[in-house]
Amino acid sequence: MRAKQVNLLMALIAVMLFSFSCFCIYRMTQTSNQLINCRNHILEFKENFLRLKNKTERNRQELMEALSKMKYNNRQNAARSLSEKEVNTLDKNETVSNTFEVLKFFLPHLRKVGRIYPDVIISKKKEGVSFALGISTVKRRNYSYLKQTLTSLVSRMTLSEEKNSVVIVSIADSNEEYSKSVVDMITKKFKRQVKSGSLEVISIPAFFYPDTLHAMQSAEDSQKLESWRIKQVLDFCFLMLYAQPKAMYYLQLEDDIIAKKMYFTKIIDFVHSITSNNWFYIEFSVLGFIGKLFKSEDLTDFIQFFLMFYKDKPIDWLLADIFQVKMCTPGETPEKCVERNKQIRIRYKPSLFQHVGIQSSRPGAEQYLKVRF
Numbered sequence: 001m002r003a004k005q006v007n008l009l010m011a012l013i014a015v016m017l018f019s020f021s022c023f024c025i026y027r028m029t030q031t032s033n034q035l036i037n038c039r040n041h042i043l044e045f046k047e048n049f050l051r052l053k054n055k056t057e058r059n060r061q062e063l064m065e066a067l068s069k070m071k072y073n074n075r076q077n078a079a080r081s082l083s084e085k086e087v088n089t090l091d092k093n094e095t096v097s098n099t100f101e102v103l104k105f106f107l108p109h110l111r112k113v114g115r116i117y118p119d120v121i122i123s124k125k126k127e128g129v130s131f132a133l134g135i136s137t138v139k140r141r142n143y144s145y146l147k148q149t150l151t152s153l154v155s156r157m158t159l160s161e162e163k164n165s166v167v168i169v170s171i172a173d174s175n176e177e178y179s180k181s182v183v184d185m186i187t188k189k190f191k192r193q194v195k196s197g198s199l200e201v202i203s204i205p206a207f208f209y210p211d212t213l214h215a216m217q218s219a220e221d222s223q224k225l226e227s228w229r230i231k232q233v234l235d236f237c238f239l240m241l242y243a244q245p246k247a248m249y250y251l252q253l254e255d256d257i258i259a260k261k262m263y264f265t266k267i268i269d270f271v272h273s274i275t276s277n278n279w280f281y282i283e284f285s286v287l288g289f290i291g292k293l294f295k296s297e298d299l300t301d302f303i304q305f306f307l308m309f310y311k312d313k314p315i316d317w318l319l320a321d322i323f324q325v326k327m328c329t330p331g332e333t334p335e336k337c338v339e340r341n342k343q344i345r346i347r348y349k350p351s352l353f354q355h356v357g358i359q360s361s362r363p364g365a366e367q368y369l370k371v372r373f
Contacts, residue, residue, distance in 0.1 A: 106307035124197025132247035137255035139178035145256035152258040172235040233310040
């Protein structure tokens with residue numbers, strides 16, 4: 001009888017232990033589920049926070065861009081109103097674009113000319129965008145890099161970036177066969193960009209260049225080199241004047257470069273990351289005048305300076321000189337000027353554009369300038 005009671009007690013204890021174990025397991029499982037749910041809630045909260053942060057950043061950038069566009073459009077509307085009041089009347093109803101009238105002050109032979117304006121070959125009159133990319137092109141002896149350059153530029157933009165920019169090809173050559181080949185190539189290879197207005201082609205009229213320049217081009221080699229440098233300054237000034245009303249920023253390129261992947265996204269992000277608006281220009285390439293970004297509102301000062309000294313130095317040298325003239329005050333130490341130089345002449349690293357042209361635009365010359373991406 002006693003053994004039977006012991007067995008019963010043991011069974012009861014076993015049942016109690018089993019029940020307690022089951023209860024413990026149940027509570028542990030419940031706690032584990034609660035911890036998993038808590039972790040999932042934390043992860044969900046983190047994801048929502050990141051999405052909100054990214055959305056806030058996008059909204060901030062869009063707001064900054066919208067405000068910049070509003071400010072730019074206000075400046076443009078004011079400029080147009082002023083321009084409409086100041087245009088000169090020509091024979092009958094033809095008017096002169098006030099933008100190009102500045103040329104007559106620096107190039108006296110143009111004072112005899114009525115209307116100064118490029119021969120616009122392809123254009124949808126696209127304006128109000130953030131970036132204008134200017135490319136001046138001339139006939140080289142036996143090779144053209146222009147198609148490679150344009151392919152590199154437009155293929156490495158997103159559709160939204162393409163919509164917010166315009167690429168302008170300026171034919172700075174009187175050779176009609178070359179002009180026709182450029183237009184044929186662009187209309188065939190870049191139909192979508194032409195149709196949307198994101199790619200334009202203009203041609204600089206022959207009367208724009210002084211007669212002395214034509215004479216120098218047929219003289220000895222030293223004068224040919226000088227005439228090439230002079231013409232390049234004039235070509236870039238003309239292109240800048242045409243591009244200035246179209247965009248907030250102007251990027252100077254050449255017809256024998258290739259762009260790094262995502263170059264345009266990197267440019268936009270870098271410009272937006274600069275907190276101060278007091279920069280002079282931004283270098284996206286260290287080579288010559290390639291990849292220099294200007295605020296369009298500042299282009300007038302640059303153009304006028306270039307035109308004052310277009311006979312004296314290459315344009316990339318003049319770019320360094322204008323900083324010394326405008327930004328270095330008399331009596332200050334060279335160290336202070338150099339320090340200010342670093343702050344407002346901003347260099348992006350690494351370079352976003354590579355020079356690929358071996359056959360130079362200067363007749364009979366070759367160049368092998370390269371830079372690491």
